[in-house]
Amino acid sequence: xxxxxxxxxxxxxxxxxxxxxxxxxxxxxxxxxxxxxxxxxxxxxxxxxxxxxxxxxxxxxxxxxxxxxxxxxxxxxxxxxxxxxxxxxxxxxxxxxxxxxxxxxxxxxxxxxxxxxxxxxxxxxxxxxxxxxxxxxxxxxxxxxxxxxxxxxxxxxxxxxxxxxxxxxxxxxxxxxxxxxxxxxxxxxxxxxxxxxxxxxxxxxxxxxxxxxxxxxxxx
Amino acid sequence: xxxxxxxxxxxxxxxxxxxxxxxxxxxxxxxxxxxxxxxxxxxxxxxxxxxxxxxxxxxxxxxxxxxxxxxxxxxxxxxxxxxxxxxxxxxxxxxxxxxxxxxxxxxxxxxxxxxxxxxxxxxxxxxxxxxxxxxxxxxxxxxxxxxxxxxxxxxxxxxxxxxxxxxxxxxxxxxxxxxxxxxxxxxxxxxxxxxxxxxxxxxxxxxxxxxxxxxxxxxx
Numbered sequence: 127x128x129x130x131x132x133x134x135x136x137x138x139x140x141x142x143x144x145x146x147x148x149x150x151x152x153x154x155x156x157x158x159x160x161x162x163x164x165x166x167x168x169x170x171x172x173x174x175x176x177x178x179x180x181x182x183x184x185x186x187x188x189x190x191x192x193x194x195x196x197x198x199x200x201x202x203x204x205x206x207x208x209x210x211x212x213x214x215x216x217x218x219x220x221x222x223x224x225x226x227x228x229x230x231x232x233x234x235x236x237x238x239x240x241x242x243x244x245x246x247x248x249x250x251x252x253x254x255x256x257x258x259x260x261x262x263x264x265x266x267x268x269x270x271x272x273x274x275x276x277x278x279x280x281x282x283x284x285x286x287x288x289x290x291x292x293x294x295x296x297x298x299x300x301x302x303x304x305x306x307x308x309x310x311x312x313x314x315x316x317x318x319x320x321x322x323x324x325x326x327x328x329x330x331x332x333x334x335x336x337x338x339x340x341x342x343x344x345x346x
Numbered sequence: 347x348x349x350x351x352x353x354x355x356x357x358x359x360x361x362x363x364x365x366x367x368x369x370x371x372x373x374x375x376x377x378x379x380x381x382x383x384x385x386x387x388x389x390x391x392x393x394x395x396x397x398x399x400x401x402x403x404x405x406x407x408x409x410x411x412x413x414x415x416x417x418x419x420x421x422x423x424x425x426x427x428x429x430x431x432x433x434x435x436x437x438x439x440x441x442x443x444x445x446x447x448x449x450x451x452x453x454x455x456x457x458x459x460x461x462x463x464x465x466x467x468x469x470x471x472x473x474x475x476x477x478x479x480x481x482x483x484x485x486x487x488x489x490x491x492x493x494x495x496x497x498x499x500x501x502x503x504x505x506x507x508x509x510x511x512x513x514x515x516x517x518x519x520x521x522x523x524x525x526x527x528x529x530x531x532x533x534x535x536x537x538x539x540x541x542x543x544x545x546x547x548x549x550x551x552x553x554x555x556x557x558x559x560x561x562x563x564x565x566x
Contacts, residue, residue, distance in 0.1 A: 131460035298554035318538035334518035
């Protein structure tokens with residue numbers, strides 16, 4: 127929960143709470159556990175919720191409830207959360223939610239899984255739902271900070287022209303002739319998103335190749 | 347893995363395998379564990395892979411590699427898997443992947459997480475990647491059909507060794523000496539996800555460079 131930025135945990139009639147083992151496993155997320163609210167029925171936990179989604183381990187024919195995937199339900203939960211609390215309800219590890227508990231739910235969510243082995247455990251199911259909620263709530267994308275500026279298109283043009291000269295000089299040309307080979311190389315460098323150090327390395331290599339070729343011509 | 351339909355597990359230098367505790371925790375997925383391949387280096391595990399993606403726990407400033415989110419990388423892995431094996435590489439629980447291991451990767455993947463507590467454990471990270479791969483594989487996508495197979499890591503190693511020789515032969519070496527330049531080039535080609543035609547073009551060019559250099563030596 128905490129890795130995905132969620133911190134409101136409600137426990138319904140837990141066998142034991144607090145529990146030393148739970149605390150040990152919580153590691154750096156002990157604060158979530160410390161804040162957990164303990165109630166005796168699901169009804170108490172979700173009484174003020176505008177949207178309650180029950181997790182269903184299997185796609186049983188629960189035709190009274192619409193079943194959504196985790197990815198589908200996440201934006202609906204966020205929409206509903208704009209105006210009040212919402213809840214995702216998980217059953218016990220062994221038996222899941224009871225029919226009575228499903229009656230408290232507005233919708234069901236199922237995590238798509240291998241039909242031949244769909245038994246996600248509770249921790250895995252919580253992880254996926256927490257992740258989908260985070261993905262839906264943030265447009266954030268991983269952005270590694272770039273220290274060296276990307277090569278500009280002008281610099282890439284110069285690199286490609288340099289390759290063109292070097293290819294000719296070492297006599298490596300396409301049988302069909304024409305700019306085919308240089309275009310293929312240009313595509314490679316486009317895909318690689320070269321930075322300026324890298325274009326410098328490549329051009330340094332090409333300059334050394336040309337110098338050797340000129341040396342060879344001077345010798346002959 | 348099994349809940350998401352994946353069954354090819356490679357273990358690199360495991361402390362202990364098989365292990366009774368692992369077997370007990372595998373529950374109904376003992377078959378995945380039984381099929382696991384054990385190798386001593388990451389290189390062995392990914393030698394024939396066309397796309398190798400390393401998981402990065404944090405958005406470190408790894409500016410030589412593009413960092414994608416789990417959701418972005420999944421369809422790319424599936425595309426590449428059309429023509430050969432691909433791999434998602436996870437580091438150890440405590441320390442993650444080493445820099446040497448990152449050098450074997452074409453791209454990095456990061457799981458978006460709470461910036462104040464982003465420490466997903468290994469099991470959670472595997473779960474999310476396995477889930478995103480399943481979601482991508484069942485989604486309807488416009489499939490850009492790949493006609494030329496990706497270069498394998500073995501082929502990339504040969505390309506890099508060829509560059510190493512050519513750099514020496516034309517006298518283009520780092521002031522600091524050592525493998526720095528070749529490593530930079532290797533990263534470019536990893537990022538570009540070269541196909542086999544492209545490695546052939548580059549190696550053809552290098553062969554022509556070497557032939558010119560030999561010619562120059564014969565002349566002198």
